[in-house]
Amino acid sequence: MLRAVPELPEVETTRLALKRCIAGRRILAVLGKPMTMRRPLEPREIDREIRGRRVTALRRRGKYLLIDVEPHDSGSLLAHLGMSGRFAIHRRGDPVVSHTHLTILIEDDVEIRLIDPRRFGFVSWLKPGAEDSDPSLARLGLEPLDATLPRMLPVLYKPRRSPIKSLLLDQTLVAGIGNIYATEALWRAGIRPDRKGQRISLDRLGELARCVQAVLNEAIECGGTTLRDFSAPDGNLGYFAISLSAYGNQGTPCPRCGHTLVHMVLGGRTTAWCRQCQR
């Protein structure tokens, strides 16, 4: 199984698991050392802000996770898992794996741990009102699971000259799609990754939007049905084996037509695709 980079489905699965385990529970303490990450990690500041408070809600925006605490509108934790980040749910006393940068102690002996070898992710405290002006959140585009996507994606992509693959990865247009699900959605839609947005009909872009939603929903469903909240032995969340038709499968037969899948590099990202049935 490929070790998947967290995209929207993995973040959503993490959100649902964290919700089941910590929503309504009180935070006892936050532990960790200051660390250079995508944004500086300041465990003591986070501890000062959320110690003793109850978790009220877990939200997702694109690939970002928001953890709200009581009282209402008193600020939130903002997290991004980057490329190698994950939240693990543990019991107090479980062995600590390397690259555990943050530990959130929850009542009833639950611990939430942030593990991120590459440190492209982050967890930071958003002061009350800071959410609206946060530079990362403010730039995010449409939620891909929104019912308006089939109508809006063609409008957003049609004027663009970039390859469709690059447009799918542009978080300011639609937020939450990464390299894996962009590759899968294009394979499903039968669109070659380097075709410019301008050169794709509105109908085909609408179909692409439905493929994006289908592959994301299937991945979430897969995660929801295969993941346990406390998964032995390491408590990892948000990683699961959805069967991928194109991503990483260059050199093997296309599951639809049998033609050998090839790969190309677009914007520094590899894409597997089928010359026969992706036009």
Added chain:
DNA sequence: CCAGTATCCTGCAGGC
């Protein structure tokens, strides 16, 4: 404004 590229970081696969 827009499109394309370099950069951060570590683990690991592949080659010799």
Added chain:
DNA sequence: TGCCTGCAGGATACTG
């Protein structure tokens, strides 16, 4: 067997 190189990619600063 072991070392070395290069690749993996999300967000963003930077360049053309």
